[in-house]
Amino acid sequence: xxxxxxxxxxxxIKTVIKGLTLSISYxxxxxxxxxxxxxxxxxxxxxxxxxxxxxxxxxxxxxxxxGSCEKICPAGAIKIVSFTPEGSKKKQLSEFYVDLGLCIYxxxxxxxxxxxxxxxxxxxxxAERKKDGLILRLDKLGEKNV
Amino acid sequence: MIADSMIIKVILSIAGIMIVFTIxxxxxxxLERKVAGHIQLRLGPMEVGFHGILxxxxxxxxxxxxxxxxxxxxxxxxxxxxPYLAFFPTLLMFVVIPFSDKLQVRDLNIGLLYFFxxxxxxxxxxxxxxxxxxxxxxxxGAVRSIxxxxxxxxxxxxxxxxVVIITQSLKLSEIVNYQSKYWLxxxxxxxxxxxxxxxxxxxxxxxFDIPEAESELVxxxxxxxxxxxxxxxxxxxxxxxxLVSAMATTLFLGGWRGPILPPIVWFFIKTYALVFFxxxxxxxxxxxxxxxxxxxxxxxxxPLALLNLxxxxxxxxxx
Numbered sequence: 276x277x278x279x280x281x282x283x284x285x286x287x288i289k290t291v292i293k294g295l296t297l298s299i300s301y302x303x304x305x306x307x308x309x310x311x312x313x314x315x316x317x318x319x320x321x322x323x324x325x326x327x328x329x330x331x332x333x334x335x336x337x338x339x340x341x342g343s344c345e346k347i348c349p350a351g352a353i354k355i356v357s358f359t360p361e362g363s364k365k366k367q368l369s370e371f372y373v374d375l376g377l378c379i380y381x382x383x384x385x386x387x388x389x390x391x392x393x394x395x396x397x398x399x400x401x402a403e404r405k406k407d408g409l410i411l412r413l414d415k416l417g418e419k420n421v
Numbered sequence: 422m423i424a425d426s427m428i429i430k431v432i433l434s435i436a437g438i439m440i441v442f443t444i445x446x447x448x449x450x451x452l453e454r455k456v457a458g459h460i461q462l463r464l465g466p467m468e469v470g471f472h473g474i475l476x477x478x479x480x481x482x483x484x485x486x487x488x489x490x491x492x493x494x495x496x497x498x499x500x501x502x503x504p505y506l507a508f509f510p511t512l513l514m515f516v517v518i519p520f521s522d523k524l525q526v527r528d529l530n531i532g533l534l535y536f537f538x539x540x541x542x543x544x545x546x547x548x549x550x551x552x553x554x555x556x557x558x559x560x561x562g563a564v565r566s567i568x569x570x571x572x573x574x575x576x577x578x579x580x581x582x583x584v585v586i587i588t589q590s591l592k593l594s595e596i597v598n599y600q601s602k603y604w605l606x607x608x609x610x611x612x613x614x615x616x617x618x619x620x621x622x623x624x625x626x627x628x629f630d631i632p633e634a635e636s637e638l639v640x641x642x643x644x645x646x647x648x649x650x651x652x653x654x655x656x657x658x659x660x661x662x663x664l665v666s667a668m669a670t671t672l673f674l675g676g677w678r679g680p681i682l683p684p685i686v687w688f689f690i691k692t693y694a695l696v697f698f699x700x701x702x703x704x705x706x707x708x709x710x711x712x713x714x715x716x717x718x719x720x721x722x723x724p725l726a727l728l729n730l731x732x733x734x735x736x737x738x739x740x
Contacts, residue, residue: 284721291706298460298705307462 318397323380326373327396328413336414337392340368344384344393352377353384368414375401376409434526438515442660447477449659452693453700460704487648492554495645499553504646504653507546510539511660518667519593521677521684532593533581536668537574540623543657544570547632550654551642562641565711566632569622572718573629577619579726580612583733584672597676606673611729613673615722620665621699622718624658628706629714666695 309316318324329337340357356370385393403409451466451474458465466473491497517532519525529535544567551563585591587608588599599605606613622629625641633641643654670676670691679687709717 280720294705295701299701301462302456302459302701304462306459306464308464310464310467 318399322397322399323382323395324398325375325378325380325396325401325411326384326393326413327398328371329392329394336368337390338368338371338414339390339392340366341389343387343389347383347387349381349383350377350379352379370412371414372410372412374410376406434516438512438526441515441520442512442656445663446656446659447481449662449696450477450480450655452696453659453703456697456700457704460701481652484648484652489648489650492645494555496553496555499549500645501650503546503550503553504650504657505546506549507543508653508657510542510546511657511664513539514664517593518664519597519671519676520688522594524685525594528592528594531591533585533591533596533672536593536664537578537581540661540664541570541574543661546657547642550646554642554645556645558638558640558644559642562632562634562638562644566625566642568711569625569629569632569714572715573619573622573722576615576718576722576726577623579723579730580609580615580619581672583609583612583730586730586733586737593671593676597671597678600675600678604673604675609673609729609733611725612733613669615726615729616669616673617695617698619718619722620669621702622714624661624665624699626662626699627703628709630708631711631714634708662696662699663692666692666699669695 331337340355342355342357345353345355352374354370354372354374355368356372357366358369359366380395382395385395401409454476455465455473466476469475469479491500514536516526517529517536519528547566548563551559551561551566554560584596584605587605588596590596590599596605625632632638633643638644643651646654667688670688674691674695677684677688679690682690
């Protein structure tokens with residue numbers, strides 16, 4: 276029984292009160308978490324989500340099927356199928372695939388596009404049940420990748 | 422005829438105890454998760470039912486549906502028996518709790534003694550679980566649990582002894598009747614504080630949860646248990662929280678006494694206020710080391726309880 280015993284008891288009582296008041300003050304504060312499937316965070320303007328193809332005013336795809344995005348893609352995630360109609364020199368896009376399982380969201384395809392036909396969407400919920408589901412066909416507008 | 426009415430009374434009592442037990446197990450687990458959530462700036466369970474009120478029922482259903490696994494190398498008889506030995510004392514302890522002036526299964530002359538001696542049996546179940554699991558974590562947990570229970574039994578008994586000296590009775594209904602004018606917590610604040618601290622230690626809850634310290638012992642004595650057997654341990658734990666709060670209400674907070682509202686409502690309000698406090702403490706403090714736990718009990722709580730008892734006895738003799 277020395278002085279340090281009672282000073283220890285004193286410190287103990289003080290810290291007990293401090294801990295209780297602090298935790299109960301948090302109890303009455305507003306929660307900081309979001310109830311995810313019901314509430315969603317607003318996405319920042321420059322967020323790099325999965326890529327999508329842009330359209331012009333008439334609703335047609337801007338893509339000219341030049342294939343520069345396919346060439347520059349470091350992960351090899353883009354695959355373009357094109358054809359040249361008879362009597363024309365211009366190629367036309369027939370299929371545009373992106374494999375989100377390979378995509379590293381670097382944005383080089385967006386930068387390299389000469390006609391500004393690709394952009395990042397704000398889609399971040401890209402989970403699928405099967406691996407095949409991650410391969411998206413972007414030239415068919417609508418459904419998931421808009 | 423008398424025998425018949427006795428049987429009916431026994432059946433009704435068992436049914437009543439089971440109802441209180443089930444509702445408490447569901448409500449207390451929900452309350453724990455909600456309070457934990459809000460203290461950590463979360464919301465806790467929100468999906469099943471209104472604000473997640475049915476989460477406990479959903480979890481219980483899941484545990485019932487799970488396969489009962491008996492690991493290799495366990496002592497099968499003890500392993501199977503242990504959860505029930507930890508669980509049945511909690512049902513027996515309900516017998517003496519006075520829920521209201523009329524609602525009490527048995528008003529024993531030695532109700533207080535009965536309650537605390539039955540509560541000791543549950544520790545045996547914990548030790549059996551730890552021993553039979555044949556696992557170092559379980560055994561360490563069980564050994565710590567025994568050491569802790571023996572240590573904290575002393576201040577808990579000493580603190581209620583001062584109540585017994587004042588009320589001159591071990592009968593719980595008489596202790597409640599004594600508090601018709603004032604609550605005993607006003608005369609015995611130190612005993613109340615010692616009781617609550619020791620009760621949290623007896624319940625093996627944070628900050629005294631060394632028997633099931635997650636970060637070092639996985640889950641302590643119930644490491645090897647899964648499915649329904651785990652659920653039995655779990656329910657026993659939450660029933661024990663209710664029971665020690667109910668006993669604190671009876672001994673220190675005037676039991677079922679209170680104005681306007683019916684007695685049983687007052688009883689549950691007071692009890693769940695204490696349950697809330699015990700849950701609150703869990704999320705406010707870190708875990709103590711085993712040596713700190715022991716020195717806190719033997720060097721601080723026990724002398725304080727003895728001193729309190731001495732002063733109480735002195736004043737009782739004086740007046």
